[in-house]
Amino acid sequence: MEGFTIAGDEKQRACAKRLILEIVQVQQQRMLEEALPGELVEVPAGYKGIVFGKWGETLKKISAQTGATVIRKQGEVYIVGGTDEQRQQAKVQIKIIIAGARVRGVENEFNKFCCYIDDWKLPKDCKLKLEQAVQGDRVVIPGSQAQYRLKPAEDCGSQESCSPNHNPSYLSRLVNDTLESLRKIKHEMKTKEYLKADMWCHFGTTIIRGLDEEEDAEQVWTIDGATKKLEPSKEKDHWKTAFKEGVNLEEKILEENAWEKTHEEYEDYSSRHDLAFLTPCGYQVRFKVWVIKKNINKKLEDIPVPFTDVKNILDEIYFENESTRKRCRGWLVLPSRRYLQADILFPGCEFDCRLTIRGRTGMLLL
Numbered sequence: 001m002e003g004f005t006i007a008g009d010e011k012q013r014a015c016a017k018r019l020i021l022e023i024v025q026v027q028q029q030r031m032l033e034e035a036l037p038g039e040l041v042e043v044p045a046g047y048k049g050i051v052f053g054k055w056g057e058t059l060k061k062i063s064a065q066t067g068a069t070v071i072r073k074q075g076e077v078y079i080v081g082g083t084d085e086q087r088q089q090a091k092v093q094i095k096i097i098i099a100g101a102r103v104r105g106v107e108n109e110f111n112k113f114c115c116y117i118d119d120w121k122l123p124k125d126c127k128l129k130l131e132q133a134v135q136g137d138r139v140v141i142p143g144s145q146a147q148y149r150l151k152p153a154e155d156c157g158s159q160e161s162c163s164p165n166h167n168p169s170y171l172s173r174l175v176n177d178t179l180e181s182l183r184k185i186k187h188e189m190k191t192k193e194y195l196k197a198d199m200w201c202h203f204g205t206t207i208i209r210g211l212d213e214e215e216d217a218e219q220v221w222t223i224d225g226a227t228k229k230l231e232p233s234k235e236k237d238h239w240k241t242a243f244k245e246g247v248n249l250e251e252k253i254l255e256e257n258a259w260e261k262t263h264e265e266y267e268d269y270s271s272r273h274d275l276a277f278l279t280p281c282g283y284q285v286r287f288k289v290w291v292i293k294k295n296i297n298k299k300l301e302d303i304p305v306p307f308t309d310v311k312n313i314l315d316e317i318y319f320e321n322e323s324t325r326k327r328c329r330g331w332l333v334l335p336s337r338r339y340l341q342a343d344i345l346f347p348g349c350e351f352d353c354r355l356t357i358r359g360r361t362g363m364l365l366l
Helices: 010-035 045-052 054-066 084-107 168-188 214-218 223-230 251-257 322-327
Strands: 039-041 069-073 076-081 112-117 128-132 147-152 196-209 240-245 269-278 284-292 313-316 328-333 337-345 352-360
Touching: 039 084, 045 054, 045 076, 045 084, 054 069, 054 084, 076 084, 084 269, 084 284, 112 168, 112 223, 168 196, 168 337, 168 352, 196 337, 240 352, 322 328
Parallel strands: 112 337
Antiparallel strands: 039 076, 069 076, 128 147, 147 196, 196 240, 196 352, 269 284, 284 328, 313 328, 337 352
């Protein structure tokens, strides 16, 4: 180290030299990055920290995933290397991060997340355990986290032989959370014209993941104990969940509950296409395109608009292609605000369900 005199014993001098070398290398890297020409990626001020990540980890991850070189320079994001395709992928990744942060920021004002365990078809005082999810139940998530399903710790025989208990406290909490969400929507109606509520119940499989302690997978749990592990905590030691929609229903159930004919509002349409894109500023916008049937003896403008399906409209799409314009109608729409998401686990059954309550309008929801 020319120009430096370092006092101390040999071990102290070696440590000091390493530290000075690291500082010099960091400074050289900064000077190199500042000198590099690059493509500025516009990131709104409130989202720069999320895009940078702690110690620049998010930018490093984007670089590794896309092959482009993405750096922080003078408080901004620059792409300084990579092919055109790699650079485009990096921009999309950044926009996705911003769009996700925008949605979380809006929904945090309204959304309530709940998780319940229903003891239907479970014997009294049944204990629960975590079982490794089989291949058909697994969901695609980043990383290599183990995935589990919540099941009875002991076999209670066939599902029909288990006595239903119906935990009244779980049902009352679900009712209260639902009513609270509907009250919020009612309050919003005072300032938002045409605001309505959609309530959806999806059947599928709840996967538990992100266990911090391996021994969680070896324990047995009471229903109350497992429920507490599913509730978000400040310590962030709770179980994380992912939901995979879809169950195999018996054909007779579909036959008994299916409509005899298509609702007249949709009978002139052959299909619907749902697509999404990100604006340059990282807003997520969706558009729905309805296609009418061929050889139908009606003009497009005479066919009723399926407004029960098209919600939160920004604007109607104008198609430049004439043949497309004759058969298609499309609308730019915003995602609905979510007021409640309740995951309900049924350890005594093959499926779980997810209840969501969303606010929606027939026009733009500001």
